[in-house]
Each structure stands twice: as structure tokens, then as C-alpha cells.
Amino acid sequence: MIAANEMQTDWSAPSQKSIDDDRPIKVICIGAGISGMLTAIRFPQKIKNLDLVIYDKSDDIGGTWHENRYPGVACDIPAHSYQFTFANNLNWSSFYAAGPEIHRYLKNVARRYDVERYVKLRHLFLGARWQAADGKWEVEIEDLESGRKFTDRADILIRATGILNRWEWPDIPGLRDFKGTLLHSADRKSWETPLDPKGKRIAVIGGGSSGIQIVPQLQPTAARIDHYMKGKTWVSPVGYGSDKSNRGVTDNYKYSEDELRTYRENPEEYIRYRREIERIMNAKPEILFKGTEEQKAFFALNDESMKQKLSKKPHIYESLRPDFSPFCRRLTPGPGFLEALVEDNVEFIGCGIDTVVENGIKANDGKVREVDVIICATGYDTSMENEPPIIGLDGKTLADMWNPDPQAYLSICVPKMPNFFIFFGPNGGAGSGSAIPFLESVTLYLVKLVQKIQREYIKSMVVTEKATSDFVKHVDEYFSKTVFTETCKSWFKRNKQNGRVTALWPGASIHTQKALENPRYEDFTYEYLDALGSNTMAWLGNGTTVAQVSGEDTTEYLVDNDVPPPIVEGVHEWDN
Structure with a gap:
């Protein structure tokens, strides 16, 4: 028997390989807060032949819960809700957890799932440019320890920096x-x-x-x-x-x-x-x-x-x-x-x-x-402006695409930005309910997109402007009925008294789970790698699966229990 990870595959000839012998794919994620941690946990679990690296400018993981140390720092969401659905902490000391306690929880989860093996700390993201010729992101990074600047390349770029990461002094005379x-x-x-x-x-x-x-x-x-x-x-x-x-x-x-x-x-x-x-x-x-x-x-x-x-x-x-x-x-x-x-x-x-x-x-x-x-205690710059340059198709920057207002398809994808995905993008915050199940839904959605790009030899996957504008229309219609659009200065509206709500999802956290459950692949346009030749269905391979070739179990689809269960328990057509 040949172990699946020992198979010698020519990924340049997709029609000659097993359908699920997926080609190698490189993912760069910027940010090692909660979203980056979810990427480090779920991507390796579900994506084969994955090369994942996560860059973060800080000296520890945890994002805002590592950065914020002020007296009384705490989460205003109940502690037993502000945690991963798959990692219950039975020992929260109080109803609203203090920042240091949340950071300890995140560190414990990171150790349990070996998150840090993918993370490079003290590495600052300087910018990125899409290389259309070979379908790669060139990502500029600075090693803050040595001062060395270098370029990394990836098939997929994920921004997981959140919105609470750039603080600023107030503009007060003197x-x-x-x-x-x-x-x-x-x-x-x-x-x-x-x-x-x-x-x-x-x-x-x-x-x-x-x-x-x-x-x-x-x-x-x-x-x-x-x-x-x-x-x-x-x-x-x-x-x-x-x-x-x-x-x-x-x-x-x-x-x-x-x-x-x-x-x-x-x-x-x-x-x-x-x-x-x-x-x-x-x-x-x-x-x-x-x-x-x-x-x-x-x-x-x-x-x-x-x-x-x-x-x-x-x-x-x-x-x-x-x-x-x-x-x-x-x-x-x-x-x-x-x-x-x-x-x-x-x-x-x-x-x-x-x-x-x-x-x-x-x-x-x-x-x-x-x-x-x-x-x-004047907070952060939540305008989504002044970001490191991210340059996509036709020389368009993310700043160009977000002028005059930040917009994204389902809060995750931006036109002109192939193979680029965002956590906490425009309209990417939970309007009600907990933020972490929301982010878990985004993570699983991204897993499906990356799996499609990987398996189908997709060089470029970019959301259409029509799908994005339709989503934005829906967002604006939804929020017009809510109190979020009343006159008040709020970071929901980029710290403006009036304007579009750009920070929140149009619905509850559990609404997001349903919305992102099944990607609408028809909302994207595609360009395929040259390896497919003139046949975009060549990814179907040679008619075999990895299990058949390696001699592993080929009956994993057989399960003992029907889900959902039979309507009438205990009745079988084969009863005598």
C-alpha cells in the first residue's frame, strides 16, 4: 500500500492523476488574531497539500486581546459566548471576561491545535500585488527583528487584520x-x-x-x-x-x-x-x-x-x-x-x-x-483607509475599490481582487449575536472557495461587480429600517454622524451561517491554469481516487446511522 502523502504526482498533468489528489496550494494570511487562528485550525484540517503561512506584526498571537492591556480591558459579549464553538472553556471567572483571561484562552486553544507552527510573529505586512501572468500574489513583508524586507508569493491572500488594529492619538491642540x-x-x-x-x-x-x-x-x-x-x-x-x-x-x-x-x-x-x-x-x-x-x-x-x-x-x-x-x-x-x-x-x-x-x-x-x-481612550481608526497597498487587476488598489465607501461581496470578496479574501471586511461584523460563530462561518466559506480553486486548477477567481453591487443594495435596504442609520457618530458608519453602515452584516450571526453555507460560485469569474489545456474539465483526472491508488479504505461513505433518522424507527422492509 502506498501512503497518500507518499504518492508521486505530476500535478502539471491533471487528467493523469486521481481526482482528489489535489495540487499544492500556498495561502498567505495577514494577522494572527481570532480570524488568523481559525485559518490555522480549519485550513490544514480540510485542505490537502496546503502551504500556509500567517504573518503578524505583534510579538504574540491573539490580535486585539494581545495588544490591549489597559486597566479594565474586557469583552462586552458574555464570556461563554465569546469563544470557539469547538473549544469550550468551562472556567471563565466572570460573566464578561477580562482581556488577559481571553488572551490566555486563545493561547491555550492555539497550543491545542498547534497554531503557532504556521505563524511568523514580528513580521509586518507592507503591501501586495497580483501577478496576473502566473496567478500569484506577491506579498511584501518586513521582519521587524532584523529589519530585512522580502517578498513572499502565494496563490491565495487572506486579510485577517480586523478593524481594531490601528490606534491613533486624538487631534487635540497642545x-x-x-x-x-x-x-x-x-x-x-x-x-x-x-x-x-x-x-x-x-x-x-x-x-x-x-x-x-x-x-x-x-x-x-x-x-x-x-x-x-x-x-x-x-x-x-x-x-x-x-x-x-x-x-x-x-x-x-x-x-x-x-x-x-x-x-x-x-x-x-x-x-x-x-x-x-x-x-x-x-x-x-x-x-x-x-x-x-x-x-x-x-x-x-x-x-x-x-x-x-x-x-x-x-x-x-x-x-x-x-x-x-x-x-x-x-x-x-x-x-x-x-x-x-x-x-x-x-x-x-x-x-x-x-x-x-x-x-x-x-x-x-x-x-x-x-x-x-x-x-x-479614543479608540481606533475604523475608516478602512490608509491601509498598506493591495494592488489587484488593472492596477486597481483596494483603496480605489473602496472609494468613496468600502464595499465587498458578502463582506469577503472585492471586485478586481482575484484570490483575495477578507475577515471583518465591509459589513463583516455581527449585527447581533456573537462574533466568533460569525467568523467560523466565514472560515468554512473560505475553505470551500480555496478547495474549488485548488481542485479545479483555477488561476484566478474574482467576484463580479454586479454581484457586489447587488449585495450592497441589499445591505442598504436592510439597514434603512434599523436604528443603525439614525443620526449618531458611530464606527458602524466610519465614525460619521450619517452615512452608509459599513461595519455590520445585514442580519444576525446565525443568519450569516445560513448565508455562507453554500457559496454562489456563479457570482465569480474564472481564469484557469495552463495545465488544463483547452479542456477546463481535465481536473476530473484519470477516473480514480487517492484511496483506490494508495490501497486505503474506499468505503468511508458507509455510515451506521441515517441522518436524519428514519421516520418510523424499528420498521425495516427486510423484517420477517
Whole structure:
């Protein structure tokens, strides 16, 4: 018997080989966060003769959960939902997991699946160009350790960098004149030496997720906290997935040792609990649509919660309370944030900043507040602009294709970009439900595309402009009915008050699973490798399978159980 991996195959003659003796294929993936990890797990499992390399600029895997180290960093999706469907963690310590705990989980999964064998860390992606002559991507990389720049080549290029990877300092006059400690929430180097807030006067600028998480962490021991937050936002009291008192509702519930022991000793009970959370997250999302009774009730619930929690300082409620609906901006549970704002050592400044001076901040009210530390919790550049150049057909860059608005077919493919696929592309974020099952669906979809390219000797697979524009029309029609298109500054709309929703999928996470289940190959155009000659069906091979040639089992299609089961159990035509 010849082992399948020892077969000597002439892949330049597809008609002379077994149909499933797939040609070698090279895949380059940029980014080793959750999407890159999924690529490293599923691609080798399902794609034969695969050469996979994943480049990441950081010194460890984990993406945003490696990069973000600020005090209080956490996920605002329940921990038991924010994990791979195939790798349950029964030991999450709290309802909303802290960033370091999530990173440890990702590292454990990476070790279990040997992810790091495919990853080259401290390698910066500089750009890529499609070589139409031989159907390859030329990818420019810089080794950040040695400074060496080099070119790698691949049949497939995947961008898995996400949207939370390029932070920027706020454009505030005088920021660099500050003589105290200046930090940015997203700058990992800022937090290599942990900040001791005890006795310090601290200014926190920004009211997104990071600012809302930082303030309650520092408030108990800081001498004073000034929170500069000009925009309005909803801080929701509601967590997903529990009818038990306090769980993810009024605080970040901590699991007891008895609960954790129950989950470890009774996996069925754990799965029941996880499904309970998922069902609530996957509920039909009437709450997201304009004018529904569910949205009105949720508006009232959030309004009353904020009013009660800020009753000691009602001026903060008046400054924070939006006119737009919950979910127009990303909704943040923010355990402990509103409670921190009403403490005596916290001042909320909602009038905006005029300038930063050497010893503090001058606000638009004319008052200079002296501080020892300024933390800019101002987030990331989510415009999808200023990316390293990716050059496809006819010299078109990805920036060209995304001007004036980023658009992609099913969030994954872009016209003029052959054999190029994206995680978290335009409209590639989960509108409701968990992001990770969403990304798992994208991964399996990409596996099918790559398998087709590989087996059918496809040189170039590129989505049509018609299919892309039709998808975009559907996206815009869907979101026109939702609260996402109300007037509010949101990264869903590239940090604009109004405009197209470019960050979210038009539906729930489970909707994505159905949408990507069966690729519409008719939405692509193809160019084939010369090895096929004039017959594009030559990939069918010589009529054999690898199992026949190698002497391996040829009966894997025989299974004991019918799926789905027979309509009437226990009745067989061969009964005597």
C-alpha cells in the first residue's frame, strides 16, 4: 500500500492523476488574531497539500486581546459566548471576561491545535500585488527583528487584520506639550509598566468601550478622575443570558467555585447554560428596528436605568442621555461605570476640550484642571483607509475599490481582487449575536472557495461587480429600517454622524451561517491554469481516487446511522 502523502504526482498533468489528489496550494494570511487562528485550525484540517503561512506584526498571537492591556480591558459579549464553538472553556471567572483571561484562552486553544507552527510573529505586512501572468500574489513583508524586507508569493491572500488594529492619538491642540504621563488605551507599550492610580489626578478622554471600562478601574484609589466625554451614549444595564440575580445585569457577575465545579463535573449542564446564553443573543432582533414596540421598551429601560444610577449627579444624565435609539452606537454594558461617575472623586466634563497645557487640560468651559496623567481612550481608526497597498487587476488598489465607501461581496470578496479574501471586511461584523460563530462561518466559506480553486486548477477567481453591487443594495435596504442609520457618530458608519453602515452584516450571526453555507460560485469569474489545456474539465483526472491508488479504505461513505433518522424507527422492509 502506498501512503497518500507518499504518492508521486505530476500535478502539471491533471487528467493523469486521481481526482482528489489535489495540487499544492500556498495561502498567505495577514494577522494572527481570532480570524488568523481559525485559518490555522480549519485550513490544514480540510485542505490537502496546503502551504500556509500567517504573518503578524505583534510579538504574540491573539490580535486585539494581545495588544490591549489597559486597566479594565474586557469583552462586552458574555464570556461563554465569546469563544470557539469547538473549544469550550468551562472556567471563565466572570460573566464578561477580562482581556488577559481571553488572551490566555486563545493561547491555550492555539497550543491545542498547534497554531503557532504556521505563524511568523514580528513580521509586518507592507503591501501586495497580483501577478496576473502566473496567478500569484506577491506579498511584501518586513521582519521587524532584523529589519530585512522580502517578498513572499502565494496563490491565495487572506486579510485577517480586523478593524481594531490601528490606534491613533486624538487631534487635540497642545497634547504633546503635556509634561505629565501621557497614555493611550490601545498602545500596548503604554501599559508595559502598570499604572498605579493611587493618589494621582487622572484625566480620561473618550467615552467608547475603553473609556467606560477604564474609569471604574481607576476611580477607587485615584485622588481625582476627570472624565472628558463630549458625545452622548447609552450605557446599558442589560447583559445576555441569565435570569439569575445580578448576572451581567447590575455588575459583572463572578462565577462561584460551586458553579465552576458543576460545569466541570456535568458537561451537559454547561452546554445547557451556554445554549441559554446563545438563545437570548440569537433572539429575533425586533429591538434593532425603528419604531418597534421592542425598541421603544428598550429605550425606556435604558433611560430609566441611567436616570436612577446618575440620580446623585443629574447633570451627567442630561449630558449623557442620547436622543438616538440604543444600538445606533455600539451598546456597552459598562459594569460599574455609571456608579463610578457619581463618586465624589470623579468629575464628568461634557463640554469638550479646548487645549492641553503643560500641567493639565483646559476645557471649553474655560477652566484648567491640573492632572498628573492623561489617558486617551479614543479608540481606533475604523475608516478602512490608509491601509498598506493591495494592488489587484488593472492596477486597481483596494483603496480605489473602496472609494468613496468600502464595499465587498458578502463582506469577503472585492471586485478586481482575484484570490483575495477578507475577515471583518465591509459589513463583516455581527449585527447581533456573537462574533466568533460569525467568523467560523466565514472560515468554512473560505475553505470551500480555496478547495474549488485548488481542485479545479483555477488561476484566478474574482467576484463580479454586479454581484457586489447587488449585495450592497441589499445591505442598504436592510439597514434603512434599523436604528443603525439614525443620526449618531458611530464606527458602524466610519465614525460619521450619517452615512452608509459599513461595519455590520445585514442580519444576525446565525443568519450569516445560513448565508455562507453554500457559496454562489456563479457570482465569480474564472481564469484557469495552463495545465488544463483547452479542456477546463481535465481536473476530473484519470477516473480514480487517492484511496483506490494508495490501497486505503474506499468505503468511508458507509455510515451506521441515517441522518436524519428514519421516520418510523424499528420498521425495516427486510423484517420477517
